[in-house]
Amino acid sequence: MMLDDYNATAYLDLEEEDIAVTNIITKYKISSKNNSFLFDVEDDYKSLINYIGELFIKNQTLPDDIKNQLLHNINFRSFLIKNIIIKIDNIFFDKKTIVFKEIVTIINLLSFGKNFNIFENYISYNLDNLSSLFREYEEKLEKNQNIKEEFELLFAHYTLLIEIINVLCKINSSDVQRKKTINPIIEILTETINILKFKISLNEEKVNILNNILGKLLFYYAHIPYIDITNRKLFDVIDEFYFNFEKSIAGYQLSKNTSFGNSNELKEYKLFLNTISTLLSNMIYKLESEYEYNEYKD
Secondary structure, three states: OOHHHHOHHHOOOOOHHHHHHHHHHHHOOOOOOOOOOOOOHHHHHHHHHHHHHHHHHOOOOOOHHHHHHHHHOHHHHHHHHHHHHHHHHHOOOOOOOOHHHHHHHHHHHOOOOOOOOOEEEOOEEOHHHHHHHHHHHHHHHHHOOOOHHHHHHHHHHHHHHHHHHHHHHHHHOOOOOHHHHHHHHHHHHHHHHHHHHHHOOOOHHHHHHHHHHHHHHHHHHOOOOOOOOOOOOHHHHHHHHHHHHHHHHHHHHHHHOOHHHHOOHHHHHHHHHHHHHHHHHHHHHHHHHHOOHHHHOO
């Protein structure tokens, strides 16, 4: 996406949306990061974003006038996109970032001012509530598909929501317990993308964005599921591994057809190789540890 399209600094004159945010900053006595005597509306936006994040973390209900900014303030929502992109980029590189807290905060900022109570703790998630959040996005996108500015904002928020959940999956992939959450999450993401493509007539650019996301989800995580071989027939085990190989290859090809969303092709190819190499290594290990070579040599 083009960040310049969503840069609030493009608005040179104060608009009603900007004044509304400034009034909220004053009303709730929200501390601003602006130490200059010069007014900068972006500082007010950042302060309000931080305040909303704190309310969610404390499990407090958002006041209606603040919720209204998340739902209807075009300037604020545009700036929020830019701000969240920076937050996502910094998750792995800013040592001051508390990763899980940041992920929860970003998802809450993208939840229309509601608390969907998705996170029960850092290893247990309410996936029904996550599905409900995506159903709401799908309904809003369908309803506003002919209102260009609103649809573009909603679609940008929607893809950012998928991206931050993908970040959660990347983090969970390195932990034995949290790894179990990945497959159910991927199923939810795959479902919402397919629903959106079915419900709405999207242009080629947006179809490519969704296909790239879907493809990466398939080949990034095809090696994650634990394949239990206890009391199983040999060829059932091989078929399950083969299915994951096919899923990874199909995902890689789907994403490649969109030029990987303009990301580094060599980096994506290495991730693909890691997936299929891990699958192959796991399969060989399991076959050698449980079955006779003569059973599978052919």
